[in-house]
Amino acid sequence: xxxxxxxxxxxxxxxxxxxxxxxxxxxxxxxxxxxxxxxxxxxxxxxxxxxxxxxxxxxxxxxxxxxxxxxxxxxxxxxxxxxxxxxxxxxxxxxxxxxxxxxxxxxxxxxxxxxxxxxxxxxxxxxxxxxxxxxxxxxxxxxxxxxxxxxxxxxxxxxxxxxxxxxxxxxxxxxxxxxxxxxxxxxxxxxxxxxxxxxxxxx
Numbered sequence: 001x002x003x004x005x006x007x008x009x010x011x012x013x014x015x016x017x018x019x020x021x022x023x024x025x026x027x028x029x030x031x032x033x034x035x036x037x038x039x040x041x042x043x044x045x046x047x048x049x050x051x052x053x054x055x056x057x058x059x060x061x062x063x064x065x066x067x068x069x070x071x072x073x074x075x076x077x078x079x080x081x082x083x084x085x086x087x088x089x090x091x092x093x094x095x096x097x098x099x100x101x102x103x104x105x106x107x108x109x110x111x112x113x114x115x116x117x118x119x120x121x122x123x124x125x126x127x128x129x130x131x132x133x134x135x136x137x138x139x140x141x142x143x144x145x146x147x148x149x150x151x152x153x154x155x156x157x158x159x160x161x162x163x164x165x166x167x168x169x170x171x172x173x174x175x176x177x178x179x180x181x182x183x184x185x186x187x188x189x190x191x192x193x194x195x196x197x198x199x200x201x202x203x
Contacts, residue, residue, distance in 0.1 A: 018049075018053075018057060019057040019058070021047060022043065022047050022049075022054060022057060022058075022064065023064070023067045023068050023071050024071065025043055025046050025047040026038070026043045026046075026047075026064060026065065026067075026068030026071075027068045027069075027071040027072045027075060028046070029042060029043060029046055029068075030068055030069065030072045030112050031072060031075070034111055034112060034115045035065070035069070035111075035112045035113075035115035035116050036115035038065065038115075040054055040061045040064070043064065043068075062119070062121045062122045062124075062125050063125055065116075065119070065122045065125075066122050066123075066125030066126040066128075066129055067129065069112060069113075069116070069122070069126050070126060070129045070130065070133075072109065072112055073109050076105060076108040076109055077105065077136070080101050080104055080105060081101075083097065083098060083101060083139060083143065084097050084098065084143065086143055086146035086147050086150060087146075087147070087150050087152070091147055091152050091153060091197070092193055092194070092197060094143070094147075095164070095193040095196065095197070096189050096190060096193050098140055098143065098164065099164055099167065099168075099189045099192060099193060100189055101136065102136055102140070102164065102165065102167075102168040103167075103168050103171060103172070103189070105136055105168075106168040106169065106171070106172040107172050110169075110172045110173060110176060111176060114173075114176050137161065137165050140161050140164060140165070141157070141158055141161040144157035144158075144160055144161055145157055145158075160196050163196055164192070164196065167187070167192050
């Protein structure tokens, strides 16, 4: 047995399969260094296996990178804590938590997606993996609909969800695009939530 293969087997003593070990290793690299320079060779070296071993467990490099990206997103979401339950506390307080969660989530994951803009095949594979999952946007929209059913909200809650997600995109993406339009001031979560709840029509 080669030293690299032996090292990989030692890494999986916690019960993970070699496939899971490779995904976890790639997710570690995404977290530490992003995706722009992520290569199969770098993943193999970090995992302690020969380059060709990866193709014993994945159809191609796009499948591995997409799975690693999904694992990265899952880890970030796992560290952000629980979201509010409909009917608990006040809607305003809950929306502040939702928006803070969304901003923190996008700050951690959008750089990884931006680094893959030149690899559309990876993003397409990630989209396939995410089809059966529920994103934060889905959970936010579901929360708002539930609050509306409880009578604590009115109006177009799907539009409200889109606005809250848009704030996250603008705040984070503007910092990732050095040559793009700058957002000179980012509104605070309280101001955004207040505006979503009260609107901007003159009274």
